[in-house]
Amino acid sequence: MKDQPAIKSYFFEKGYKDLSNTIKDSWSSNIASALDLFAKGGAREWHAKIVYFSAGLAVIIFGAVLFSVLSLLHIVLLFLVFLVIYISYTLVLAVDYLYRVKNKITTSCPNSGCFEKNVVPVYQCPNCFAEHDELWPGKFGILNRTCNCGAELPTTFLNGRNKLYASCPKCRKNLSKRFNPEPL
Protein backbone atom coordinates (compact mmCIF):
# COMPACT_ATOMS: atom_id res chain seq x y z
CA MET A 1 0.00 0.00 0.00
CA LYS A 2 1.30 3.39 -1.00
CA ASP A 3 1.68 6.20 1.48
CA GLN A 4 -1.56 8.04 2.03
CA PRO A 5 -2.28 11.48 3.46
CA ALA A 6 -3.81 9.73 6.46
CA ILE A 7 -2.96 8.58 9.95
CA LYS A 8 -2.11 4.89 10.38
CA SER A 9 -4.57 2.74 12.32
CA TYR A 10 -3.57 1.75 15.85
CA PHE A 11 -3.74 -1.92 14.91
CA PHE A 12 -1.27 -1.75 12.07
CA GLU A 13 1.64 0.11 13.58
CA LYS A 14 1.29 1.90 16.89
CA GLY A 15 -0.03 -1.20 18.68
CA TYR A 16 3.27 -2.99 18.08
CA LYS A 17 5.31 0.06 19.06
CA ASP A 18 3.33 0.31 22.32
CA LEU A 19 3.98 -3.36 23.00
CA SER A 20 7.72 -3.17 22.43
CA ASN A 21 8.02 0.10 24.40
CA THR A 22 6.12 -1.47 27.31
CA ILE A 23 8.44 -4.48 27.33
CA LYS A 24 11.61 -2.38 27.02
CA ASP A 25 10.56 0.11 29.70
CA SER A 26 9.50 -2.54 32.18
CA TRP A 27 12.82 -4.37 31.79
CA SER A 28 14.88 -1.22 32.29
CA SER A 29 12.72 -0.32 35.31
CA ASN A 30 13.52 -3.74 36.81
CA ILE A 31 17.25 -3.14 36.31
CA ALA A 32 16.91 0.36 37.78
CA SER A 33 15.07 -1.04 40.82
CA ALA A 34 17.84 -3.61 41.36
CA LEU A 35 20.61 -1.01 40.98
CA ASP A 36 18.76 1.21 43.43
CA LEU A 37 18.79 -1.61 46.02
CA PHE A 38 22.51 -2.25 45.43
CA ALA A 39 23.23 1.45 45.88
CA LYS A 40 21.18 1.64 49.10
CA GLY A 41 23.10 -1.32 50.53
CA GLY A 42 26.48 0.14 49.59
CA ALA A 43 26.50 2.70 52.39
CA ARG A 44 25.34 0.34 55.18
CA GLU A 45 26.98 -2.08 57.64
CA TRP A 46 27.87 -5.55 56.40
CA HIS A 47 24.65 -7.32 57.50
CA ALA A 48 22.45 -4.65 55.89
CA LYS A 49 24.67 -4.94 52.79
CA ILE A 50 23.83 -8.66 52.59
CA VAL A 51 20.08 -7.94 52.83
CA TYR A 52 20.13 -5.21 50.17
CA PHE A 53 22.42 -7.17 47.87
CA SER A 54 20.18 -10.27 48.09
CA ALA A 55 17.12 -8.11 47.51
CA GLY A 56 18.70 -6.61 44.39
CA LEU A 57 19.67 -10.06 43.16
CA ALA A 58 16.13 -11.30 43.83
CA VAL A 59 14.72 -8.40 41.82
CA ILE A 60 17.00 -9.31 38.89
CA ILE A 61 16.37 -13.09 38.98
CA PHE A 62 12.68 -13.30 39.95
CA GLY A 63 12.01 -10.01 38.20
CA ALA A 64 13.31 -11.58 34.97
CA VAL A 65 11.04 -14.60 35.45
CA LEU A 66 7.93 -12.48 36.07
CA PHE A 67 8.97 -10.08 33.32
CA SER A 68 9.13 -12.97 30.82
CA VAL A 69 5.76 -14.32 31.91
CA LEU A 70 4.08 -10.90 31.75
CA SER A 71 5.65 -10.04 28.36
CA LEU A 72 4.57 -13.36 26.90
CA LEU A 73 1.04 -12.90 28.26
CA HIS A 74 0.93 -9.37 26.83
CA ILE A 75 2.16 -10.54 23.41
CA VAL A 76 -0.34 -13.41 23.25
CA LEU A 77 -3.29 -11.21 24.30
CA LEU A 78 -2.28 -8.47 21.87
CA PHE A 79 -2.01 -10.91 18.98
CA LEU A 80 -5.40 -12.43 19.83
CA VAL A 81 -7.08 -9.02 19.86
CA PHE A 82 -5.27 -7.94 16.69
CA LEU A 83 -6.16 -11.22 15.01
CA VAL A 84 -9.86 -10.46 15.58
CA ILE A 85 -9.29 -6.99 14.09
CA TYR A 86 -7.46 -8.44 11.05
CA ILE A 87 -10.18 -11.02 10.46
CA SER A 88 -12.86 -8.32 10.58
CA TYR A 89 -10.72 -6.19 8.25
CA THR A 90 -10.54 -9.03 5.75
CA LEU A 91 -14.30 -9.59 6.06
CA VAL A 92 -15.02 -5.89 5.42
CA LEU A 93 -12.76 -5.94 2.38
CA ALA A 94 -14.43 -9.11 1.07
CA VAL A 95 -18.01 -7.94 1.74
CA ASP A 96 -17.33 -4.59 0.09
CA TYR A 97 -15.76 -6.27 -2.93
CA LEU A 98 -18.55 -8.85 -3.28
CA TYR A 99 -21.22 -6.16 -2.95
CA ARG A 100 -19.66 -4.14 -5.75
CA VAL A 101 -19.21 -7.20 -7.99
CA LYS A 102 -22.74 -8.47 -7.36
CA ASN A 103 -24.32 -5.08 -8.07
CA LYS A 104 -21.93 -4.42 -10.96
CA ILE A 105 -20.68 -1.20 -9.44
CA THR A 106 -17.68 -0.15 -11.48
CA THR A 107 -16.12 3.13 -12.32
CA SER A 108 -15.07 4.08 -15.80
CA CYS A 109 -13.66 7.47 -16.68
CA PRO A 110 -16.20 9.44 -18.75
CA ASN A 111 -13.72 12.06 -19.90
CA SER A 112 -12.95 12.07 -23.59
CA GLY A 113 -9.44 11.00 -24.47
CA CYS A 114 -9.20 8.77 -21.38
CA PHE A 115 -12.14 6.35 -20.85
CA GLU A 116 -10.05 4.33 -18.40
CA LYS A 117 -12.12 1.34 -17.26
CA ASN A 118 -12.74 -0.20 -13.82
CA VAL A 119 -10.66 2.15 -11.83
CA VAL A 120 -10.73 2.81 -8.12
CA PRO A 121 -10.98 6.57 -8.18
CA VAL A 122 -8.76 9.00 -6.38
CA TYR A 123 -10.95 10.40 -3.60
CA GLN A 124 -10.61 13.84 -2.15
CA CYS A 125 -10.92 14.74 1.49
CA PRO A 126 -13.95 17.07 1.72
CA ASN A 127 -12.18 19.09 4.38
CA CYS A 128 -8.62 19.68 3.11
CA PHE A 129 -8.89 18.32 -0.48
CA ALA A 130 -5.94 15.96 0.04
CA GLU A 131 -6.00 13.13 -2.51
CA HIS A 132 -6.40 9.58 -1.24
CA ASP A 133 -5.58 7.26 -4.14
CA GLU A 134 -6.02 4.01 -2.21
CA LEU A 135 -9.15 4.65 -0.19
CA TRP A 136 -10.00 1.12 0.86
CA PRO A 137 -9.69 -0.87 4.11
CA GLY A 138 -6.06 -1.15 5.10
CA LYS A 139 -3.43 -0.08 7.56
CA PHE A 140 -4.85 3.43 7.71
CA GLY A 141 -8.21 2.20 8.91
CA ILE A 142 -10.76 -0.51 8.37
CA LEU A 143 -14.15 1.19 8.00
CA ASN A 144 -12.90 4.74 8.34
CA ARG A 145 -9.60 6.50 8.09
CA THR A 146 -8.46 9.76 9.58
CA CYS A 147 -7.12 12.21 7.03
CA ASN A 148 -4.01 14.14 8.03
CA CYS A 149 -6.31 17.12 8.58
CA GLY A 150 -8.36 15.15 11.11
CA ALA A 151 -11.42 14.48 8.95
CA GLU A 152 -12.89 10.97 8.98
CA LEU A 153 -13.28 9.37 5.55
CA PRO A 154 -15.26 6.19 4.80
CA THR A 155 -13.09 3.49 3.21
CA THR A 156 -15.79 1.28 1.70
CA PHE A 157 -18.60 1.69 -0.78
CA LEU A 158 -21.00 0.48 1.91
CA ASN A 159 -20.52 3.39 4.29
CA GLY A 160 -20.53 6.19 1.76
CA ARG A 161 -17.15 6.34 0.05
CA ASN A 162 -18.90 7.01 -3.28
CA LYS A 163 -20.28 10.29 -1.92
CA LEU A 164 -16.80 11.80 -1.85
CA TYR A 165 -15.42 13.85 -4.71
CA ALA A 166 -13.68 11.42 -7.05
CA SER A 167 -11.27 11.89 -9.90
CA CYS A 168 -9.72 9.56 -12.45
CA PRO A 169 -6.33 8.23 -11.35
CA LYS A 170 -5.10 8.42 -14.96
CA CYS A 171 -6.22 11.78 -16.30
CA ARG A 172 -6.99 13.32 -12.89
CA LYS A 173 -10.30 14.71 -14.22
CA ASN A 174 -13.55 14.65 -12.33
CA LEU A 175 -15.42 11.35 -12.24
CA SER A 176 -18.58 12.11 -10.33
CA LYS A 177 -21.52 13.55 -12.23
CA ARG A 178 -22.57 15.41 -9.09
CA PHE A 179 -19.60 17.71 -9.39
CA ASN A 180 -19.70 17.79 -13.15
CA PRO A 181 -22.60 19.87 -14.43
CA GLU A 182 -21.47 19.83 -18.05
CA PRO A 183 -22.84 17.11 -20.33
CA LEU A 184 -20.35 14.28 -20.68
Added chain:
Amino acid sequence: MIRRYIEVDDDDNAGASLFGYFILLMLALAAIAFVLAAFVFAGALLGGWVAISNYTKSFIKNVKLERPTLAP
Protein backbone atom coordinates in the same frame (compact mmCIF):
# COMPACT_ATOMS: atom_id res chain seq x y z
CA MET B 1 35.23 -59.23 82.69
CA ILE B 2 35.36 -55.52 83.47
CA ARG B 3 37.22 -54.75 80.30
CA ARG B 4 34.68 -56.64 78.28
CA TYR B 5 31.83 -54.85 80.05
CA ILE B 6 33.42 -51.49 79.32
CA GLU B 7 33.95 -52.46 75.71
CA VAL B 8 30.28 -53.41 75.31
CA ASP B 9 29.19 -50.27 77.09
CA ASP B 10 31.41 -48.18 74.82
CA ASP B 11 29.93 -49.80 71.75
CA ASP B 12 26.40 -49.09 72.97
CA ASN B 13 27.25 -45.46 73.68
CA ALA B 14 28.87 -45.06 70.32
CA GLY B 15 25.75 -46.40 68.57
CA ALA B 16 23.43 -44.19 70.59
CA SER B 17 25.47 -41.04 70.10
CA LEU B 18 25.89 -41.73 66.40
CA PHE B 19 22.10 -41.85 66.09
CA GLY B 20 21.84 -38.70 68.17
CA TYR B 21 24.32 -36.89 65.96
CA PHE B 22 22.43 -38.06 62.90
CA ILE B 23 19.16 -36.62 64.25
CA LEU B 24 20.91 -33.37 65.18
CA LEU B 25 22.49 -33.15 61.76
CA MET B 26 19.13 -33.73 60.08
CA LEU B 27 17.49 -31.09 62.27
CA ALA B 28 20.25 -28.62 61.50
CA LEU B 29 19.97 -29.35 57.76
CA ALA B 30 16.18 -28.98 57.93
CA ALA B 31 16.56 -25.67 59.74
CA ILE B 32 19.07 -24.41 57.16
CA ALA B 33 16.83 -25.58 54.32
CA PHE B 34 13.84 -23.88 55.92
CA VAL B 35 15.69 -20.59 56.40
CA LEU B 36 17.01 -20.81 52.83
CA ALA B 37 13.56 -21.55 51.46
CA ALA B 38 12.08 -18.67 53.42
CA PHE B 39 14.85 -16.43 52.09
CA VAL B 40 14.23 -17.51 48.49
CA PHE B 41 10.47 -17.16 48.98
CA ALA B 42 10.91 -13.62 50.31
CA GLY B 43 13.14 -12.88 47.33
CA ALA B 44 10.55 -14.27 44.93
CA LEU B 45 7.83 -12.16 46.53
CA LEU B 46 9.97 -9.03 46.33
CA GLY B 47 11.24 -9.66 42.79
CA GLY B 48 7.76 -10.63 41.59
CA TRP B 49 6.15 -7.61 43.17
CA VAL B 50 8.75 -5.22 41.71
CA ALA B 51 8.39 -6.80 38.24
CA ILE B 52 4.58 -6.65 38.30
CA SER B 53 4.47 -3.04 39.47
CA ASN B 54 7.15 -2.02 36.92
CA TYR B 55 5.26 -3.77 34.12
CA THR B 56 1.96 -2.17 35.15
CA LYS B 57 3.55 1.29 35.25
CA SER B 58 5.16 0.72 31.86
CA PHE B 59 1.87 -0.53 30.41
CA ILE B 60 -0.04 2.53 31.65
CA LYS B 61 2.71 4.83 30.34
CA ASN B 62 3.10 3.25 26.89
CA VAL B 63 -0.18 1.70 25.79
CA LYS B 64 -2.49 4.43 24.52
CA LEU B 65 -5.28 2.98 22.41
CA GLU B 66 -5.47 5.72 19.81
CA ARG B 67 -4.20 6.60 16.40
CA PRO B 68 -0.79 8.21 16.54
CA THR B 69 -0.96 11.96 16.18
CA LEU B 70 1.13 13.71 13.57
CA ALA B 71 4.37 15.32 14.60
CA PRO B 72 3.80 19.11 14.66
